[in-house]
Amino acid sequence: MEITLQTKLTLCPLNIQLDQKNYIVEDVASGEFYEMPQICVDAIQLMEKGLSLGEIEEKLKTTYQEEEVDILDFANQLIELDLVKEIDGEIIHKNRHIEKKEGFLWISPKVGQFFFNRFMLNGYGVLLILNVFLFIFQPHLFPSYKDFFVFDVMNLNILVWLMITFCTVIIHEFGHVLAARGYDLPTKMGIGHRLFFVVFETDLSKAWSLRKNQRYVLYLAGMCFDQVILFCVLIAQLFFPNEKILAVIVLDIFIRTLFQFCFYMKTDLYYVVENWSGCYNLMENGKQWLSKWLPIMKQVEKTEIFKEEEKMVKLYALFYITGVTITCTLFIFYYIPQMIFTLKKTIPHLFLFNNSIYFWDALLIVMQLLIFISLLFYSLVKKRKEISQTNIVHEK
Incomplete structure (x- = not known):
């Protein structure tokens, strides 16, 4: 018409x-x-x-x-x-999508308000400070890559890690859910990915219906619950220093907290910075600005960068590089040492060719490693083809 x-x-x-x-x-x-x-x-x-x-x-x-x-x-x-x-x-006769209000509506807003009010938010901040002080004044509590190895059987360690990660991530995401319900907003959980990690994630799109200062509560709620768990486990470690499961929990939360600073992904802290800056295409604009200096990012889709956003976009580019540095640091001090330690412990058993549990443990570890390398190689090849096709289209 x-x-x-x-x-x-x-x-x-x-x-x-x-x-x-x-x-x-x-x-x-x-x-x-x-x-x-x-x-x-x-x-x-x-x-x-x-x-x-x-x-x-x-x-x-x-x-x-x-x-x-x-x-x-x-x-x-x-x-x-x-x-x-x-x-x-x-x-105008159109099949408009009518949103169904669903997602944890059975949780009363009062429950969310109990966990996320001014008093409790100050309490979470105090716990964060206490956790930092515990790491400083009790350095033996600081997580090491060896904390991952609870058992001699490596696949048992992987199973324990997965179970602990599952539980702590669910608690983290439920923090987001309760914060949303505190403002009487519907929400839902789903499964996504960060890099090659499978993660649970909570839909916080309804946060846009709140004022700017209220959105911070939704974005930081998961990390607030992380601090509660971390504080309880650190205190427990003071009384039970030889309990290895506690050390695994600390390692899990410590690594996940560091990943929040990896701003090349849309983490909870990324949304905090985006909300604070008012630049709601911060990642897209930041990648576009970085693509001028990093040829590997030339395939980034172009977006409009307004003059008043230029300073924040350049600052985000610094955050982006910092996040990449943090990821590399985690690999250098945690993931790679864990992998080397695992292979040193398992590979010798692989050549014994006996029917012991350690032989099968080594075989499973090698199979998992080969599958991971194959998937990573496939992903890199696929990404390279996509970049090549994009460059061909641009040249035309």
């Missing part, structure tokens, strides 16, 4: 709230969120008053004399986003 300056639009129900620099517009029916500048919000409010597009354009040109105003283009964008209900009184 063609629209003209005489056209009047009726929009779908929208929630609009002021953010740092722009506004967050929520489509109530679908639950989708859009960032829009003041001029767009003014246009929407004038549409809701029943003005024609021509009348709206005249008012906007008077108010925003230094900006180019194209109300027809904006109106077409609203139609493409499925935010228009009627055009000149005629209903």
Whole structure:
């Protein structure tokens, strides 16, 4: 349906709230969120008053004399986003996606508010400081790569690690869930990946319906629960210094906390920085800026970087490099030593060719290593082909 300056639009129900620099517009029916500048919000409010597009354009040109105003283009964008209900009184018949409010609604908001109120948030901060002091003044509590090895049978160590990681990650994610429920927001858990690690993740997209300061609670909730576990386990280690399972838990939470600083992934702390900066394409813009200096990132899709965001984008590039450095450090001091230690312990048993548990343990370790290397090689080859195809398209 063609629209003209005489056209009047009726929009779908929208929630609009002021953010740092722009506004967050929520489509109530679908639950989708859009960032829009003041001029767009003014246009929407004038549409809701029943003005024609021509009348709206005249008012906007008077108010925003230094900006180019194209109300027809904006109106077409609203139609493409499925935010228009009627055009000149005629209903647009579209199969709109109506979001179902589901996801841990059985948890009362009061439960979330119990765990995430001002008093408890200060308490989590105190625990963080206490944990740091425990590591400083009790250096024997600091995790070592050898803490991974509880048993002589390596596959048992892997099984224990997986079980502990599963439990601590669930508790971490449930922190996000309770924080969301504290604001009476629906949420859900899913499975995703960071690099080649499979992870649980909580959908916090509804955080956009909150004010800026409230979003921090949702993003940091998982790490708050991590600090509780870490503090309890560190205290337990003081009384039971030879309990190896406790050391595994400390190692697990310590490594996961360091990974939060790997800003080349969208970690909890990445969203904190993004929320603080108000640059909601921070990763995409940061990679684009880095691609000027790092040829390996030339395939990054181009996005628009606004002048007021340039300083933050350059700062994120520093965070990005820091995150890569942290990852390399973890591999150097934890993952690679663990792998070397595992192979030293298992490979000799592989050549005994007996029916002992250590022989089968060594065989399983080698098989897992070969599978991992094969998958990694396949991933690298696939990525290289994608980059080559992208470069061919750009050359054309």
